[in-house]
Amino acid sequence: MTAKQQLYQIAVDDSQPLEERYAAARELQRRTLSSRKVYDLIRLWPYHTPSEIADMLDVTVPTVVGVASQYGLWQRRRSS
Numbered sequence: 719m720t721a722k723q724q725l726y727q728i729a730v731d732d733s734q735p736l737e738e739r740y741a742a743a744r745e746l747q748r749r750t751l752s753s754r755k756v757y758d759l760i761r762l763w764p765y766h767t768p769s770e771i772a773d774m775l776d777v778t779v780p781t782v783v784g785v786a787s788q789y790g791l792w793q794r795r796r797s798s
Contacts, residue, residue, distance in 0.1 A: 722749060725749075728742035748776060748777050751775070751777060751781060755777070756785060756789075758774075759785055760789060760791065762774065763786060768782045
């Protein structure tokens with residue numbers, strides 16, 4: 719089971735303490751980008767590192783790198 723699946727299981731499990739369920743849900747949100755955040759990521763990409771962008775958008779660095787790869791941005795940065 720992946721970390722994302724584990725977080726989902728915690729978030730929906732009624733037997734888990736409410737605080738843990740909310741923490742899992744918040745972390746799932748941090749790992750997901752809205753269309754507005756994707757737009758912002760693409761706009762910020764040429765000027766900032768993945769770590770800086772993750773901080774600005776309040777998401778994880780692997781999320782930034784994954785979306786950048788999905789849109790072909792990561793390849794352009796690595797080849798520059």
